[in-house]
Amino acid sequence: MRTTLFVGALALLAIGCGSDDEEYEPTGTGPAARVFCDSSGKNAFDTYGTNGFVAVNEEIFELTTAELTANGDANLGSSFSGVADFARFKGRLAAFLVFVYGGPDTITYTDGVSYTATDQDMTAAHTGMGITSAQYDYFVTNIIVPALTTSGVTADDVSSCFAPPVTDATFKASIVGK
Numbered sequence: 001m002r003t004t005l006f007v008g009a010l011a012l013l014a015i016g017c018g019s020d021d022e023e024y025e026p027t028g029t030g031p032a033a034r035v036f037c038d039s040s041g042k043n044a045f046d047t048y049g050t051n052g053f054v055a056v057n058e059e060i061f062e063l064t065t066a067e068l069t070a071n072g073d074a075n076l077g078s079s080f081s082g083v084a085d086f087a088r089f090k091g092r093l094a095a096f097l098v099f100v101y102g103g104p105d106t107i108t109y110t111d112g113v114s115y116t117a118t119d120q121d122m123t124a125a126h127t128g129m130g131i132t133s134a135q136y137d138y139f140v141t142n143i144i145v146p147a148l149t150t151s152g153v154t155a156d157d158v159s160s161c162f163a164p165p166v167t168d169a170t171f172k173a174s175i176v177g178k
């Protein structure tokens, strides 16, 4: 199954990213199908490619590190301090994003390791972290959206391709409060 997802601002939720034949159908636990975006007429992986997704993924970790350095746990909580293997986390997030936004199920990341998205479960991945709604929204608005825009993703694609899946209430509920 091919899919699509990434990130965006909550305010952009109402903007559609339509697909004639494969609408986004959140499962609540993992990546969900979403391929074409009205803004470009193709999926985001076809638009931005491997290099684009690597750039965004790396920027997400750069911005997260900067946020934690600047503000500690104030906005994102303490869950990141429990990560045992950041290389794996980075590769797994990259695989997730590539898959959700129309790329292959499995990728080889910059560390040369193969990572897959299809065995990922967002509820299982975030259980025990107690992530709040505010932390989730902060992450989307202050980490994901800036990571996209500074990596060259157009505003139209942020709002119509990347935002809807992660601002979907069911998807958010699969991560928050677990």
Ligand code: HEM
Pocket (backbone or CB within 6 Å): 007, 076, 077, 079, 080, 082, 083, 084, 085, 088, 089, 092, 093, 096, 119, 120, 121, 125, 126, 129, 131, 135, 136, 137, 139, 140, 144, 166, 175
């Ligand atoms: C748009 C919202 C989010 C998405 C798409 C997302 C995606 C992911 C993915 C794909 C993984 C790896 C799952 C796996 O290895 O099976 C993960 C793990 C994790 N996420 Fe999230 N996440 C989101 C929100 C958040 C938020 C808001 C926080 C904290 C404030 C957070 C903290 C973590 C942590 C600490 C891990 C575990 C890393 C590890 O130990 O390997 N996530 N997330």
